[in-house]
Amino acid sequence: MEKADYIWIDGKVVGWDDATSHVIGNTLHYGFGVFEGIRCYKTEQGPAVFRLHDHLIRLRNSAKILGFEVPYSVDEMVESTREIIRANGADECYIRPLAYIGEGGMGLAYEDCQVNLLIATWFWGEYVGKGTLERGSRVKTSSYIRHHINTHMSKAKACGNYLLFQMARTDARRDGYDEALLLDANGQVAEGSVEHFFVVRNGVLVTPPLTHLLDGITRDTVIVLAREMGFEVREEAFSRDYVHTAQEAFFVGTGAEVTPVVELDRRPIGDGLRGPVTKQLQDAYFDVVKGRSNSHTDWLTYV
Known part of the structure; x- marks a missing residue:
C-alpha cells in the first residue's frame, strides 16, 4: 500500500x-x-x-x-x-x-x-499478488476452519473476525502460495481469506451459498453480470475435490476484483491458466467499474 x-x-x-x-x-x-x-x-x-x-x-x-x-x-x-x-x-x-x-x-x-x-x-494494486489478474494465483487449502455459523456474527464485517483470515493467509504466503482457501466446519469449501470463490464446470458458475458467509458486494456484482451474459450461476455446497476437477476457478472481492485461481494444493485447475470464462467476467467487471460500459451506471458514485 x-x-x-x-x-x-x-x-x-x-x-x-x-x-x-x-x-x-x-x-x-x-x-x-x-x-x-x-x-x-x-x-x-x-x-x-x-x-x-x-x-x-x-x-x-x-x-x-x-x-x-x-x-x-x-x-x-x-x-x-x-x-x-x-x-x-x-x-x-x-x-x-x-x-x-x-x-x-x-x-x-x-x-x-x-x-x-x-x-x-x-x-492498493492487485491484492492477491502482482500479476495474478493475468497469470492467476496459486492457492493452498488452509488448516484453519471457517467460523461456524454460531461462533461469530459472520454476516458482520467485524474487525475481530479477521484474525482467522489473517492467520490463514499468512500461513499460505509463508508456504509459497498466493492465497488460502478455507473450508467450513462440514468440510465444504467456504471462501478465501477475504474473497468469495467460484468454480466453472461445463460453462456453469458454481459458488458456495451465503449461509454463513458475508454478503459479498463483488460476489453479487459478478453473479449479476454473469447472468446478463447468459451464464448459469448456481449457489451450492461443494468439496475441495470438486475444485480439482473444475475447468476454471476464481476469487472475487473488492481487493481481489476478479482473480483467477489456477492451482489448488499443487494441482492445476483446468490447464493451469486463466480460463476463457474468467477472462470474460474480468473484462465485463472492469468495463463496469471503470465506466466503459453503459450498463449499471447507478453503481458508480463520481467524486
Whole structure:
C-alpha cells in the first residue's frame, strides 16, 4: 500500500501521520469494530467509487449486528468519502471506513463508549499478488476452519473476525502460495481469506451459498453480470475435490476484483491458466467499474 496525505476522522480531515488513536481502546484490544473495503476507479468522467452506497449500508448493518450504531448516516458518509478522495487528489484508490472505539472501554461492556469513524484512502494494486489478474494465483487449502455459523456474527464485517483470515493467509504466503482457501466446519469449501470463490464446470458458475458467509458486494456484482451474459450461476455446497476437477476457478472481492485461481494444493485447475470464462467476467467487471460500459451506471458514485 502507498499512504495518502490525509485521513477523515469524525468530521475532520487530518494529516496521515496525525491520525492517531489512544492505546487504551476497546477496538485495539478486543477487535470490536466494523469496517468496509471499497474501490475508487479512474474513469473518463473522473474518479468513481464502485457501489459506495451498498458498502456503507453494509457498514451500518454490520454495526447493528454487533449491537452498536455508526454515528453518521449513509448520505453523510458518502459525502465524507468524496471529501477525503478529493483532499488526497486520487484518481484511483482503496477506501477503508472503520467504525471503532478509539479510547476506553476496557471492560467487555462497551455501552458508555464513544464510537468513532474514520475514512482512509490509499493506493492498493492487485491484492492477491502482482500479476495474478493475468497469470492467476496459486492457492493452498488452509488448516484453519471457517467460523461456524454460531461462533461469530459472520454476516458482520467485524474487525475481530479477521484474525482467522489473517492467520490463514499468512500461513499460505509463508508456504509459497498466493492465497488460502478455507473450508467450513462440514468440510465444504467456504471462501478465501477475504474473497468469495467460484468454480466453472461445463460453462456453469458454481459458488458456495451465503449461509454463513458475508454478503459479498463483488460476489453479487459478478453473479449479476454473469447472468446478463447468459451464464448459469448456481449457489451450492461443494468439496475441495470438486475444485480439482473444475475447468476454471476464481476469487472475487473488492481487493481481489476478479482473480483467477489456477492451482489448488499443487494441482492445476483446468490447464493451469486463466480460463476463457474468467477472462470474460474480468473484462465485463472492469468495463463496469471503470465506466466503459453503459450498463449499471447507478453503481458508480463520481467524486
